[in-house]
Amino acid sequence: MKPRETDHTLIGPFSQVVTMAGLPENGPIPDEALQVLENAGVMVLNGAITQVGDYNTLLQVAQDGGYKLQKIEQPMVLLPGLIDAHTHICFAGSRANDYAMRVAGKSYLEIARSGGGILDSVRKTREATAVELVDLLRKRCDRHLREGVTTCEVKSGYGLTVEDELKMLEAISLVNKHHALDLVPTCLAAHMRPPEFTDSQVYLQCILTELLPQVKELELANRVDIFIEDTAFNEEEALEYLLAAKELGFDITVHADQFSTDGSKVAAEVGAVSADHLEASGDEEITLLKEAGVIATVLPGASLGLGMHYAPARRMLDGGLCLAIATDWNPGSAPMGDLLLQAAILGAAEKLTTAETLAAITTRAARALNLSDRGRLAKGMVADMIAFPINNYKEILYFQGKLKPAIVWKHGEQV
Secondary structure (H helix, E strand, O other), rough: OOOOOOOEEEEOOOEEEOOOOOOOOOOOOOOHHEEEEEEEEEEOOOOEEEEEEEEEHHHHHHHHOOOOOEEEEOOEEEEEEEEOOOOOEEEEEOOOHHHHHHHHOOHHHHHOOOOHHHHHHHHHOOOOOOOOHHHHHHHHHHHHHHHOOEEEEEOOOOOOOOOHHHHHHHHHHHHHHHHOOOOEEEEEEOOOOOOOOOOOOHHHHHHHHHOOOOHHHHHOOOOOEEEEOOEEHHHHHHHEEEEEEHHHEEEEEEEEOOOOHHHHHHHHOOOOOOOEEEOOHHHHHHHHHHHOOEEEEHHHHHHHHOOOOOHHHHHHHOOOOOEEEEOOOOHHHHOOOOOHHHHHHHHHHHHHHHHHHHHHHHHHHHHOOOOOOOOOOOOOOOOOOEOOEEEOOOOHOOOOOOOOOOOEEEEOEEE
């Protein structure tokens, strides 16, 4: 959604504006570091923030300049729009049967052998038309936007053929052009080896030579991801693939350390922007990621869906990492897709400060997507904002995701 040419507009007053500005990029964040402005307002022009500060001061400027006013009539706390830095929300079908088998004690392999698992989503997504994928994705974007997510990463990876991966990425592109929610596409053709191939290296070479050049030419994605696990691709295959993708000009992110620890080594070696999952990471992996400047994106939704432990978020922060929290919203392991709820639950479990949790779904999540124009309420930032019907920002996480935004602005326009 591109901002329309508008007049200067003052929005406020807010009981509190939590700007998320001026925070450290890495490591722990004490709550005292949060900039919380009382009785504040935000000035917006052409979709960007021009000033944030005391409402009465800004009101005088607005009146002198003949600016528009959007009056907030009840106590509200304003935050930057939330950023979900890892999702798989372009898919068809349901895997409720998988979930029922999993909670009844069936293993991943047993579920896969019975016709479930990722390949079940692949079959259903391949069968879906482009129009159906667009409609399904649009509806999920609608829900995310209502819940305060204003920027969302979306992966392919349920096509696993050149044609079907392009179909997915084109659906993401089309929704991105017409929906208020900003989508950041990622090519995850290396999600797993499809049944049509018996050799993983041959499949990865097919992606490199036949798919990625088209993705680049059609400007369908600037990011490439790979799943590094025993059930997907090994360390050597992934390293060779990612280095080649980087040579083609793609940013790199990695599904790493979900069940084993090879992925973080690859992410560090290739200089990935982020390594995502990290449930199995230990001190050695945390050090590797820190030294390589790789952002840690943890996915509590997958832990909830699989009934397993969370990524060691507290140790990651104490080890100096930049921590982002994302939903991993997908039809299999993480079907919930509620970013605020998952962040609140992870924060309680891992003893994260309010500042650390909020930063992980705003300013630090923006860094995980290489986006420097959002995640903070400050001059020059995109005016993506969400307001909660409270007068104390601490209540947002206190209600553990049950409290949702009452108003959402995208590029300064109320949506």
